Amino acid sequence: MARLTLSFITLLALTLSTTPVAAQSFLNGDWVGTFHEDQPERGPGPELGDYLGIPVNAAGRQYADSWDASRLTLPEHQCRAHVSPYIYRGPIRVRITEEIDPGTQTVVAIKHFLSTYAQERTIWLDGRPHPPEEAPHTWMGFSTGEWQGRVLKVHTTHIKQGWHRRNGIPMSAKATMTEYFIRHDNVLTQVSITEDPVFLEEPLVKTTNLLLDAATTPNQYQAWLFCQADDEVPGRDPAYVPHHLPGKNPFLTEFAALHGLPVPPTRGGAETMYPQYMDKVKTMPIPAPPARR
Amino acid sequence: MLKQILVVAAAVIIGALSAHVDGRAQSGAPVSPPRREGGLYTMPVQGNVHVIIGAGSNIAVQVGSLGPILVDTGTEQNADAVLAAVRQLTNRPVRNIINTHSHADHVGGNEKVGASGAPISGRGVAVVGAGTVARAEIIAHEETLNRMSAPAGSQAPTPVIAWPTSTFSGKHKEFYYNGEGVQIVHFPSAHTDGDSIVFFRRSDVIATGDVYSTVSYPIIDAQRGGSIQGVLDGLNQLLDLVISGEKTEGGTMLIPGHGRISDEADLVEYRDMTTIIRDRVQDMVNRGMTLAQVQAARPTMEYDGLYGAAPGWSATQFVEALYRGLKPVK
Numbered sequence: 001m002a003r004l005t006l007s008f009i010t011l012l013a014l015t016l017s018t019t020p021v022a023a024q025s026f027l028n029g030d031w032v033g034t035f036h037e038d039q040p041e042r043g044p045g046p047e048l049g050d051y052l053g054i055p056v057n058a059a060g061r062q063y064a065d066s067w068d069a070s071r072l073t074l075p076e077h078q079c080r081a082h083v084s085p086y087i088y089r090g091p092i093r094v095r096i097t098e099e100i101d102p103g104t105q106t107v108v109a110i111k112h113f114l115s116t117y118a119q120e121r122t123i124w125l126d127g128r129p130h131p132p133e134e135a136p137h138t139w140m141g142f143s144t145g146e147w148q149g150r151v152l153k154v155h156t157t158h159i160k161q162g163w164h165r166r167n168g169i170p171m172s173a174k175a176t177m178t179e180y181f182i183r184h185d186n187v188l189t190q191v192s193i194t195e196d197p198v199f200l201e202e203p204l205v206k207t208t209n210l211l212l213d214a215a216t217t218p219n220q221y222q223a224w225l226f227c228q229a230d231d232e233v234p235g236r237d238p239a240y241v242p243h244h245l246p247g248k249n250p251f252l253t254e255f256a257a258l259h260g261l262p263v264p265p266t267r268g269g270a271e272t273m274y275p276q277y278m279d280k281v282k283t284m285p286i287p288a289p290p291a292r293r
Numbered sequence: 294m295l296k297q298i299l300v301v302a303a304a305v306i307i308g309a310l311s312a313h314v315d316g317r318a319q320s321g322a323p324v325s326p327p328r329r330e331g332g333l334y335t336m337p338v339q340g341n342v343h344v345i346i347g348a349g350s351n352i353a354v355q356v357g358s359l360g361p362i363l364v365d366t367g368t369e370q371n372a373d374a375v376l377a378a379v380r381q382l383t384n385r386p387v388r389n390i391i392n393t394h395s396h397a398d399h400v401g402g403n404e405k406v407g408a409s410g411a412p413i414s415g416r417g418v419a420v421v422g423a424g425t426v427a428r429a430e431i432i433a434h435e436e437t438l439n440r441m442s443a444p445a446g447s448q449a450p451t452p453v454i455a456w457p458t459s460t461f462s463g464k465h466k467e468f469y470y471n472g473e474g475v476q477i478v479h480f481p482s483a484h485t486d487g488d489s490i491v492f493f494r495r496s497d498v499i500a501t502g503d504v505y506s507t508v509s510y511p512i513i514d515a516q517r518g519g520s521i522q523g524v525l526d527g528l529n530q531l532l533d534l535v536i537s538g539e540k541t542e543g544g545t546m547l548i549p550g551h552g553r554i555s556d557e558a559d560l561v562e563y564r565d566m567t568t569i570i571r572d573r574v575q576d577m578v579n580r581g582m583t584l585a586q587v588q589a590a591r592p593t594m595e596y597d598g599l600y601g602a603a604p605g606w607s608a609t610q611f612v613e614a615l616y617r618g619l620k621p622v623k
Binding site: 117170 | 334336344346351507525526529532533537540541542543546552553554555556557558559561562564565568569572573576590592594595596597598599
């Protein structure tokens with residue numbers, strides 16, 4: 001009985017004592033995206049005019065409606081990276097490592113090296129404050145984290161303007177993100193909650209799963225992004241910015257027509273995220289499919 | 294035996310609690326907060342260049358063994374705090390002030406900050422009506438001096454002692470100072486008709502004045518010679534000068550007249566926004582719409598959450614300035 005008691009107390013104490021230490025290291029490793037969620041959007045890319053499930057507000061919708069994919073041909077846009085609230089849904093590998101304080105051997109920061117655009121992200125765990133508002137913004141932003149049991153909670157600010165979906169739905173530089181990194185065996189789930197007071201009606205919540213990949217080789221990472229922009233349209237006025245004037249974008253109903261969907265849900269908005277919206281959709285007229293050529 | 298158990302258990306539990314405390318503390322040197330002085334604060338930007346935030350406009354400070362250069366001086370009421378902020382960066386006297394344009398939030402501290410300094414020549418600076426005095430040189434485009442001064446017998450908008458003491462009338466002025474080339478480039482008829490940007494070439498930092506801001510639509514001071522086309526030309530010229538760093542961020546850094554430190558990716562969003570709204574208003578003007586109709590169409594709508602809340606320069610004012618600038622004069 002005494003031996004059993006000792007074993008129990010020891011086990012309990014060891015569990016308590018090792019939780020933070022284990023939590024500090026158990027995310028380390030090479031992780032690879034699984035793509036079982038939203039594959040058409042994440043691989044080939046979203047279709048023009050598909051705002052389904054994004055809580056985009058009127059401002060974000062107008063921005064997306066006037067967005068022209070040719071914007072990406074401008075030299076200043078060709079080499080842009082994805083922002084941190086979007087990049088984990090890309091064709092991604094993530095190598096998670098730690099920065100250790102050599103004096104105390106505690107973890108100062110968790111590092112993510114993301115294969116997409118070779119982005120490096122630092123999640124500070126040392127209690128440092130976020131920079132002042134006027135500090136530069138970056139693709140990955142400035143992140144601080146804390147352990148909540150075995151879940152890593154991360155808060156990110158100072159992110160550059162990017163997109164919530166890469167068909168023109170914008171993410172503003174005022175957006176902030178809260179994430180939870182949760183590991184179950186060989187699956188790492190990232191829950192991201194992006195708040196964007198400029199372009200979203202409600203927070204955008206996403207989950208993304210990654211699998212531990214023990215057989216990763218270095219060449220599976222894009223070791224360096226060396227992008228040199230070129231004039232893709234020779235002779236074009238360098239001051240030209242492609243966009244659609246309000247009401248002139250011919251592609252906005254193409255998605256609905258091709259997939260036999262009513263138009264309103266394709267326009268997005270917070271309402272379109274919730275299951276009860278389906279009842280409303282069932283009452284909506286479906287536009288005629290495009291004529292066969 | 295029970296005693297042994299309790300001793301072992303107690304030791305393990307104490308160890309456990311200690312580990313928890315360490316785990317929460319996550320020790321490591323915290324980042325120093327920005328240095329604050331009288332409500333202002335300074336941040337390093339890159340190389341020799343720092344920025345003073347909160348003085349009414351952003352102030353770039355290039356430091357070095359020869360003494361600092363300031364790009365703009367903020368508002369008059371913040372001048373003492375600006376000097377205190379500069380002293381946190383260097384104990385050398387201010388040698389040169391470069392004014393990006395004539396507005397009071399950028400030149401208001403000229404008098405006090407200038408008086409605290411001394412020119413590098415040691416000969417003093419010629420000031421109208423005051424002979425040669427020991428103070429910092431104030432450099433600006435000639436149109437900026439014209440806007441700050443007035444013909445003899447008229448009331449000048451700014452005191453003589455705050456006027457630029459060294460002007461240039463061409464496209465640019467350049468000199469080598471504190472180990473790097475300093476290039477002042479004039480953008481004609483942009484925010485005003487006297488705009489200059491200041492490029493610290495080794496530091497790879499550009500102080501843009503009010504041609505670029507992260508917190509407002511482009512302010513077009515038509516009464517002082519500003520124009521939408523001049524702003525767009527200026528923004529595109531800036532894009533030609535900046536080179537983004539590795540992974541398309543950093544590289545040439547920009548200190549806007551107001552707002553956050555930026556790089557090319559931020560600047561291009563601002564250029565795109567300005568171009569798109571210009572194109573929309575131009576289209577509406579071409580279709581014969583009245584100003585009221587253009588305002589009702591809200592051509593800035595999706596950008597208002599980013600740029601529409603600037604004190605003294607609303608989206609409505611911006612659209613009106615565009616409309617009046619783009620509508621053909623009969």
